[in-house]
Amino acid sequence: MRYDFDAVVDRRGGDSIKWNLYGDGILPMWVADGDVLSPPAVIDALVKRAQHGVYGYAGAPAALADLLVKRMKDLYDWSITTDDLVYVPGVVTGFNIAARAVATPGGGVLVQTPNYPPILNAAANHDMVTQTAELKLVEKNGIIDYALDMDAFTGAMTDETKIFILCHPHNPTGRLMNREELTAMAHACIERGVVICSDEIHCDIILDGRQHIPTAALSPEIAQHTITLMAPSKTFNIPGLGFSFAIIQNPELRAKYKKVMGGMVPHAGIFGYVGALAAYEHGQEWLDQSLVHYAGNRDFAIDFVKTHMPQLHITNPESTYLSWVDCSRAGIEGNPKEYFQKFGVALGDGRNFGAHVGNFVRITMACPRSLLADGLEMMRKALEPLS
């Protein structure tokens, strides 16, 4: 069946932080939270569970674990067992647990910049030290791209480095690291006894038929040093259901991870399980079509920027539904995010993504085309007085 990703759903006035943080006059494109309807199978399953009427303490359905094991095998030829799975309410919680499981206060947490704010904030949450390795910015024909800088990566590591939180596919740049890049980072970590926590929440939002490679699937040795985090949240646009999972094949590491969770972190709620199961079971066709929609939105945005706002420089993401825009040559005084907001559109603030990217904004494009066009048009109008 054909799914409609262009239907505009009114999200104002409810529980959505995206749509209510900045008030009624502002079109929100900041947080990575989509405005497309979830797969009908997910909605149907949730309706049925809601109507059941008793909401007691709920266990995870066994079918869900089996499905995830099969999914890893089918998508990545990665063999895991149901024992390797740990359910968590979100990937942000997931990598915060990981930091605590392997490092103590004062320990080093390696991250790459730019990066999305919760990754950059994780170390501080636990009185640990953030160590940053910049990605290399490359620009070609007005399009910006990022590459791994291995010297910066190893240069950022110290004896105190305990964990590397990788964001893969990468938010905000949309880069999909390749096998060589992943292998180089993984080996550098293993040599220094650094655990890898690979946040792969965008693993299913892969555009143009590319292939995602989970870090842990590179080799059994790397798998033993890796905590992988995945979720249906971005894939099926259900972040609010609060279901994510960690894959930890090293039993010792898994035990440490679960110990940190004890008492503090509930697994997931009833609706998280129901939604995840329905999504993975019945959502593939919807997902395939959503990727075409997102790629179309990306191409639309690139075209629009090239034609109407050449003073901005935008990414051509291989993955994610995020666009990362360099505004440093647009003549904006002050913070571009605040500037654009005066013209009606709320974007992701580059200042939250790293020390050196304050002139960038992030655009969430997981929305009907008409909303994206509205947002871009507001940006164009905003730049008009400056050119």
Add this chain to the structure above:
Amino acid sequence: MPHDFDTHFARRESDSVKWNLYGADVLPLWIAEADFKPPQAVVDALAARVAHGIFGYTAAIGHASAPGAGWELPEIGAVIVDRMHRLYDWQITTADLVYLPGVVAGFNVACRAVGQRGDAVLMHAPCYGPIAKAPGNQGRQSQFAPLHEGVDADGLRTYHHDDDAFGAAMDAQTRLFLLCNPHNPTGRAFDRAELTAMANRCIANDAVICSDEIHCEITLGDATHIPIATLSPQIAQQTITLMSPSKTFNIPGLGFCVAIIQNPVLRAQYVAAMQGLVASPQIFGYTGALAAYKHGDEWLRDVLQYYHANREYAIGFIRQYMPQLIPNRAEATYLLWIDCRQANLPTNPKEFFLSHANVALSDGSAFGAAGEGYIRLTLATQRSVLQQALEAMYVALQPYS
């Protein structure tokens, strides 16, 4: 029209942990969860929310400095502030509220927020498992003050705060007192004198109080609940109160809890201890809590009468047919705490009733050493189920009486 709590409906084919942990022929009266549908307004609100079709973030993610931190879900804060005023004449503001996915996370966060690694946390004994485990989870030592156990005129077990034991269990390392009020498993709703004694000792010892009041609205008959923070402004400044609609409206699976912390310094410490690990409640916790608090009070009035009647029925049955068991008369909660030590059972009472009566109860030893030889029975089920379980227990006891 009074609500119908008598109609039994199948729960085994659902995701219920309560109904699926044991075999299909076992009646589950163990976990503290009711077999009733919540107020219809809750079901309707969830169904409407689900039909909306988009399930995004409800809160800022991961850190107090995250974009959007400080944005609050509509209405719920005002509803809770109003409820505290109405029920307890307690004046709080929405700024005092911190939302969490559950009270267990709530008191674990408290353990982490107060004092240092190696400091001590005081609890009453017995107490329910997740409380007893919390200090250890967070690198703190555990201290226990036994409740005073007695017998009333009807021969039923009674429990009181034992202030001498409490004082003796405390020392210079005690930085936090984890109170459970109403008390699980004994069903005690502590009175003003008892609470004042606890609070005074905590203040003298410079210990923070974390009061788990998840059962605050499950009070039976004439019993009343007093939030410990309402005793005095000074006590309020030293208290973290945890409340939730989970037990009140039977929605534990939705995951909603609120911490009320009037002292801004303590609140900041508490929020700092949550960062990254403990997220805000999700859509369904919020939706369910709001509907329940706004529209659930008639349902609550009826269900409390049902619990009360179930309690009287169970106590009557036990006194008449199983006098070797000694229950309490729970003033609050829908839990019966039953002393089986004089029943001459060949095994641990939980194992005994599971294997001989096909009734699953909670093992008293899960509530600490003070619970050895006891069982906890959840009364929050259809009368027919309760009756069937008690009769099966009676039959199982026959060879041993």
